[in-house]
Amino acid sequence: MKAALYARYSSDNQRDASIEDQLRICRARAEREGWTIIDSYTDRAISGASLLRPGVQELIADGLKRRFDVILTESLDRLSRDQEDIAGLYKRMRFADVSIVTLSEGEVSELHIGLKGTMGALFLKDLADKTRRGLRGRVEMGRSGGGLCFGYDVVRTADPDDRGEREINPIEAAVVRRIFRDYLAGQSSRTIAMTLNEEGIAGPQGKEWGPSTIHGNPKRGTGILNNELYIGRLVWNRLRYMKDPDTGRRVSRPNPESEWVVHEVPGLRIVDQSIWDDVKARQASLAFDTTGDSGNPMNDRRRPKHLLGGLIKCGCCGGGYSLISKDLLGCSTARNKGTCSNRMNIRRDALEASILNGLRKHLMEPELFKELCSEFTREVNRLRIERGADLVGWQREFERVDRELDKMVEAIFQGYPPLKLKDKAEKLEARKAELAELLANADEPPPLLHPNMAHVYQERVGKLCENLQREEDRGPAVDVLRSLIEQVTLMPDNEELAIILRGDLGAILRFAAGKKNPDFLSEAEALDNLLSQGSLVAGGRIDLDRTYAHFRRGKGKTEQLL
Structure with missing residues (x-):
């Protein structure tokens, strides 16, 4: 069985060695169980009140890819002290057939999630109350109640x-x-x-x-x-x-x-x-x-919202582009702090027109999408081969278990006492049923992307652009279009602004399929592998995680850079 270890400590007041102590006792438990440790994940000086921690997020992502079969940690509150978060993590791991085992609670079940989740939440509340009580005591003496202000x-x-x-x-x-x-x-x-x-x-x-x-x-x-x-x-x-x-x-x-x-x-x-x-x-x-x-x-003053509000970033400093007048957008950092050299502005209507044109014509070009389909198919086939190795192993084990059961039946006919074989027979029957389920579900071929999705996507974006012009349909159309855009970056280039449009591939594929959870997303691992690496397409590098197109706005025209 493949295992992943997780360790965390909460604050800078604790020792960094606490991580190594937790991992050491987890390794010892894994060795006793005969588990193979695939990887270890850690979060240092981060509270367990939230799951927004890099270590646990990586753990969840790898768990959903089924890199391991079990998560081993010191106690359940190392993963999270929040009731909602620990319940959600448990549900997702159950869905991925990954069990959670802790040194304190053993194998975690729904009962542990309910009781320990409640205890963790009460612990945080009690800790907050005691901390406030102590801070108030300091304030009553005229001292700092937490934090240090300038001066x-x-x-x-x-x-x-x-x-x-x-x-x-x-x-x-x-x-x-x-x-x-x-x-x-x-x-x-x-x-x-x-x-x-x-x-x-x-x-x-x-x-x-x-x-x-x-x-x-x-x-x-x-x-x-x-x-x-x-x-x-x-x-x-x-x-x-x-x-x-x-x-x-x-x-x-x-x-x-x-x-x-x-x-x-x-x-x-x-x-x-x-x-x-x-x-x-x-x-x-x-x-x-x-x-x-x-x-x-x-x-x-509440500034008027616009189609791309919050999505536009400056390519020089990474800060946001915001309205500096009714129709003009500029770099907020350059305007408010003076620490960015990008002083170029752009009209909001011109930027929106360029982005809509990019979404419609360039973000899902049919030829590039064909290449994506080929890459996706190759990755799915590679995973099938890997799974095939598991399939052969399961099939051989199923046959061996079946033979063992036959031998036990034969032994009973030969006069061997059935009670002495009872426990072993029950374990073999349980393993046989588990293998039968694995074999029954392993042969489902995942459906692949269809190249025609690019044309369907362009038609659907065109329809959305029409809806933007109608007041009664504009609200839902804006929400859909914003979901397709990951980020718009504006980069000064020879006294012009280059517009880099990055779209969320997962959202685009769902939109093109016209379904909330299309069938091809069942091959999540294949998509995930593609999204984590670039591919060379048509002589140039295309980031499959965020398909993108570049445009230059200037001299009254829009030009495609790629």
Whole structure:
């Protein structure tokens, strides 16, 4: 039996050797069971509250490819402490015929998932409550309640009961005072951020300055201009943080003011009260609605959504392209931080027209798609040969088990006591039934891609483009088109913008087939293998994971680069 090992520890406070300790005792168990270890997967200093961890994601992907038969780990909470996540992982592994075995619980069943999942969730909640209790105790003494804001240093001490003290960092404090002065002088937060970046002054946590780092959100108390610690007022528990179950990212939510914990700490004042009051007055005068959630008009204004919103990236810095006017798109990093050299803009309607044309005519060219079909067929056949080796082994074992059972029947006829053969016979019968099921399901030939899918795809995209022009059909058409696009990259090239369109092959194939789960996706391993490697097609490299087309927009025409 082929086994995969998994180990994890939660925080930087734990030793890295914890990983090796977990793997060592798992290897010992695998040796006793006679299992062959295929690979080991690890996550270091990452909480088990989410499955968005590189090690466990690789483990799940390989499990779905059936690289191994069993996952071996120290305990179930190493895989996840979240009820939903551990149940989903268990369900997916069951579907792939991969069992989960832990040193603590043995072979994991539905009962373990229910009980241990609940215990893991309660552990996380209890840990969070105790942590907040300890932090509040520090705040009541005027110390840090977690986190370090720009302008201060932590006072290092060996006494765990004397931690949380802060002191003013003179260099950073001077930058804070400068930001307040420049803002009062009429400069925008964007101008201030760009100037600081140009001068090479590092921002909070050593990162670049951005406008939101400076103006923040006055009601939430975020941003340099809204941090009341700069006037010697410590406010704790203004916000609470929750993890988005879909992305795993922390999202802040405001707490009622009655739940805030406020302490005066005059020794940490950096900004004079008069300057602070003048800044608050300027923020209020610039706000469209001083009663709203934000004192910054840029935060209050909801920008219009467009067809490609969130999908467009700058080829120079990797940042997003966003609307800088009603119809013009530009690099957000270049505009807001000044750290990107890409100052080229593009009209939104021209970009959308180019992308729709690329989707319709170039993203699934029939000749290239024929090559993809051939590659897919070759990969499926290769996997069939590999599976054939398993098939021969299963067939031989089935015949051997059958012979053993015949011998036992013959032994009973010869007068051998049946009770002494009972246990062995039951095991052989169970293995025979298992092999019979494997052999019955192994011969199903997976259906292959049909080259005509490229033409069907182009017709369906053409129909979608027509639906975009009709108001009643536009919403669903936008959702479908966005699902086909992985990313649009804009790269300056000789005073023009090259447009690199990357489509999601899996979504495109589903769309072309017209089904949610088309039959050919049953050959998931073949597609996965193709998606993880490039292939040489027609003398040039084509990335089968993200089929793409290049276009250059300029001089009133669109040209195909590839």
